[in-house]
Amino acid sequence: MMSPAGLGEFELLVLLSILRQAQDPYANRVREDLETHAERRVTRGALYRTLDRLTEKGLVAWELEASEVPARGGHPMRRIRVTPEGLAAAQRSREIMRTFFSGLDPLGDRP
């Protein structure tokens, strides 16, 4: 389902996860974050596809950076950052969500 800001639900989650990372977000960390906190299984295929889409939309940008970490077997790391357009889209989504949630009763939240 597309959110009103033109973002799919999973796209929004990926975007937010990148923003949440305190330092140096990259794919493995985003995936871990989503699996731990969004309570869903994330396949690599879906994650990379979403990153491709967000890049195409200009909401994220990335560059390859040489990595010294031995566990990466000499492969570089993809440093991902959210572009100003991405930040704006996330904010727009949040406003829309807030508007729609605020009109409701406690929404089944048990006391």
Added chain:
Amino acid sequence: MNDPVPSPPSLPRRLLESALAQDPAAPAILGDLHEEFVGRWERRGPTRARLWYVREATLLAVSRLAHAPSAPSNGGLVAIATPLMQDVAYAARSLRSNPSFVLLTAAIVGLGVGALTAAYSVVKPLLVAPLPFEDPGQLVWIQNEAVPGENSLSAVTSRTSNLVDFRERARSFEGITGYNAFSEQTVYTLTGSGEPEPLRGFGVAHDFLDVLGIEPTAGRGFSAAEGRWGGPGAVLLDYGFWQRRFAGDPGVVGTALTLNGTPREVVGILPEGFDFASIFRPGARVDLLVPFPIAPETDRWGNTAFFIGRLRDDASPESAQAELQGLVASLQQDQPDRWGLGAEIIPLRTHVAAPVRSSLLILLGAAAAVLLIVCVNVSNMLLARVPGRSREMAVRAALGASRGRMIRQLLLESTGTAMLGALLGAGLAWVVVGFVSGADGIQVPMLDQIRVDGSALGIAAAAALATGLLVGLIPALHVAGGGEAGILRSGGRGHSGSRGSRRLREALVVAELALACVLLVAGGLLLRSFQAVLDVELGFEPARTVAWQLNPSRDFETLEETSNFYRLAADRVAEVPGVEAVGLSDALPLGRNRTWGFQVVGGDPELSETTGGFYPHLVDDGYLPSMGIEVVEGRNFGSWDIQGSAPVVLMNASGATALFPDGSALGQRILTGGEGTEWEVVGVVEDVRHLSPELDPGVQVYFPVTQLWDYGTLDLLVRTSVPEDVIVPGVATALQEVDPAMPVQDHWTLEGQLREVNSSRRFILQVLVAFAGVALILAALGIYGVLAVSVAERGPEISIRMALGASGPDVVKRVLGRTLALAAAGIVVGTAISLGLSDLLRSLLFGVEATDWVTFGGIWLLLFGVAVFSAAVPATRAARVRGIRALRVE
């Protein structure tokens, strides 16, 4: 951890690299996977990390290819693989949406593929793979020229002097060796360490291993000195025996084993891959090899040996045969008195496979027929789904999919399903083959060698692939056959049940029934043969018997001493509670196999030649009652028939008739044995099937063990009124009282022996009946499927008929009529094929003709019955069609 910098499996990594060839983020993605792989390696260990990587990289590669942009910029794997991967992904989704159909189809394919894979695995060591020897194509079997119809070992074995002459004078061979075919008459009792144990050994010429090209696992083969008469005692241990008795201790080489009271040096251990018994004496057990002297002393024993030759590179079996024939003729000319000369050359592999070759070919053919039936069945199931799929394909075509692409799509689905079936089939084959190779006492050569190996899995995969393409093609052509607009307009039912498609499905059912008919007829004929074998009048009563081979721990000097020992043993055993009768014999039926020549005193001197000698039995006076063999005329042996009294024999009824057609055999004399003794016939007894239930009894002569000392050991037969496991300990104790060092743990029953003799017949029968059963079930499913779909499609037509006055029974009659027509067509075709193949089957039949009308008739009835049974549900459903409802659906 074992490895400080683990690296992921290279094949999936390369696959992923190719799939990511167009992706600028590829190095980082590979790094992401690498990083997690290392983490898992440390947390969960190498195996699980590697498995994870294989799965993850493959899934990711498929996902990237399936979702790559539709027009890749340049060629390579991506250009070819992307649309294919998209189709694969689509096929997978389509299969997942209908799991029960896919599983059913895969299970049916699995049955067929499993049958073929298992059959191939059984056949392979005998008919496909080379024998486990060095350069096995150069090895030939050399036997004596058999008299047609002559089945005894003595008729096809040779004297050792022949081997001496062949070795010396034949130029076609690099080497000729041999073994003693009668070795089973000697049991080697191992004493000195723990319980005395009876061991089975075969005597081989000293160069046996050299000629066959077998390297011992440890130690060496026999030396020429050990191969001489009276040479140093030596023994080679079978690998399995070495493992069992000595826990694979190489230190046993060079030590001495006490066998029958004589020490023999263990000179070597046979390699694991060479099991003498499985190749040269299927169904038996061989624990050790001992030297068989090729010497004048063994030559005097007569025809005892089989030879194996290794041809020179420039010789062929034919040229060698010609040379040996010439040699035999010239030897005979030089020594006119020499007897037992002859040579017939057979490639070793042909000889080893010969007893079961036609069985195995039939097995393979039957498996192929099952797979064909499976193809037909699955094809039919897919055809039944054509109407439903047509609409889906019409939509795809309307959206721009090409016909080729749609056919590929459907073929991917059918091959995908078939591959799943291949997995199930390989599993099934693995179970079946494990069961068969572990079975004891089946007389099929090299049974222990059969396994589902790489080539069998390749056969499974190839069969599944072919099945997938074959069964998918017709439905795919049908579905993708165009007419989209019409299908869409017709409101979604697709062009259901066109006449052509129904005809095609019916033709497939006829094919299925025909194949099932062929398998059932073959199975039925073999079943009748097996019944006939079981019904043969054996001439003795195998039930409630237990036998022991007695191997006294000491040697005897005189016949009197020997017979006293055995007499004492038999008397002691007779006192054991539960023992009804005790008998002694040197050759119980269904075991040993030899013939002696003879002359009738005052009769035709050629008679021995024409009757092929006689089967000698050396027995005591308790033997006939214990075996349940009736005396027809005259008397049994008595306690007075001893050394020094008049030499007497008994003869079987057929023998008596053949030798003395003009009158009674009683009082007649025959001349046999080296000393020219004349033996008087004092009794005629019932015929006994000595070699196997299927072979004529021939001439059999019984000698008293108290008058003729021509045996190494005797078998003790006990007829009992209590179960085997109750009688065995009592008899064992009684025997050990007579000779404490005599091993008594090995015993057998005549019923067991009979089962073993019938084992290969039973084996092929069981397999074929199982195949035929599967074929019948599949054929029934096929009929049901076709009629059910046809009734469903023709609901409106049936309802109109009923509205116009047709009754329920009329409708049932129409459906059943159609069914019977299909069944009849299948039966006619199947019967014709069966008659055409009857020559192939004839060699396996016994007591029944390949054109046995009872079998054919029974199978026809069975097929008609099954056809009607399968049609019952669709027919009653048709009769319940209510006019209005069916029309409303329309």
